[in-house]
Amino acid sequence: MSKQVYQLGPVEYGFPSPELALDEPDGLLAFGGDLSNQRLKLAYQSGIFPWFSEDEPIMWWSPSIRAVINLSNFHISKSLKKYQKKNNFIVKINTQFESVIDSCQQQRVNQEGTWITPSMKQAYMSLHQTGLAHSVEVYHNNKIVGGLYGIMQSGVFCGESMFHTMTNASKLACWALVNWLQRHNAHFIDCQLTNPYLTSLGASELTRQEFLTKLKLAQKYKMPENMWQSQELDNIYE
Known part of the structure; x- marks a missing residue:
């Protein structure tokens, strides 16, 4: 071929x-x-x-070049740590998936247009209902202020999009995700395409072949049965 x-x-x-x-x-x-x-x-x-x-x-x-975050390389700035401690953030998973994807869609529309079309939203809602698509949600004063969503069916979390309505809330969602994946001995986060924002969080680049090799190894991962059960994540930043 x-x-x-x-x-x-x-x-x-x-x-x-x-x-x-x-x-x-x-x-x-x-x-x-x-x-x-x-x-x-x-x-x-x-x-x-x-x-x-x-x-x-x-x-x-x-x-040909893939952006990934190796969990041990995630970068947490001192200012982000102070910001998190100063504010009473709560993190939950899979309690507001539709709200997260809607917010990601709206933020992209407001900035530069979006690939989260109605058909894409419907598809990922269906994946969520079958247990393959997941959301991380950050709350402040009982209001969702940031989050992300993606796919996980092996040791890799394939990130799709994130949003924030409060300073640093998307970074806090990513930080929580990294800690959650580490708790469950997952492999890495697939960020698809690199950009300065992801690089600031510790993302690195792999060639396509390097990525596919890591992806194949991650297929051996056995996901804990209750890993993505809807819940509030206790002490997720510790």
């Missing part, structure tokens, strides 16, 4: 090898198919993710 954009059919769920993704635009592998639970599950297992705008077909990507 050669490097080209492959069209996915409506029935077969398989993907071409990520190594066949285009060099330009970097990482574009295929288009078409659907956003069914089965196809999305296979995509993330294969190191592939969907990313497209509302007026575009479904497009599937596996970039």
Whole structure:
């Protein structure tokens, strides 16, 4: 098989090898198919993710350079530690998934447009209902002020988006996620594409092959049964 954009059919769920993704635009592998639970599950297992705008077909990507956060490398600034101690934040998981994805969508619309289209939202809501998509929520004075969501079906948390309405609340959500993953001996966070914000949190870059090798190792991870049960996380910043 050669490097080209492959069209996915409506029935077969398989993907071409990520190594066949285009060099330009970097990482574009295929288009078409659907956003069914089965196809999305296979995509993330294969190191592939969907990313497209509302007026575009479904497009599937596996970039040549992948951003990841190794849990031990997460960077917590002194100012963030002081900020967390000064304010009475509460962190919960999987109690307000729809509110989190709605807030992520709205923040992106306000800034530069969003890939969280109605069909994407519906797909990830379905994944959440089947136990594959999860949210981390940060509360202040009984109001949700930040959070993130993503996919976890092995030792990797595949981050999709985050938001904040209060200073540093998205960083606090990420910090809580890292600590929660460490408590359960998970492997790393897949951030997909790098940016200065993620770099400031300790994200590093891997080649596609390096990423796929780490992803394969993470498939051996056995997720604790109650890891993502809806709950408040006690002492998550300690």
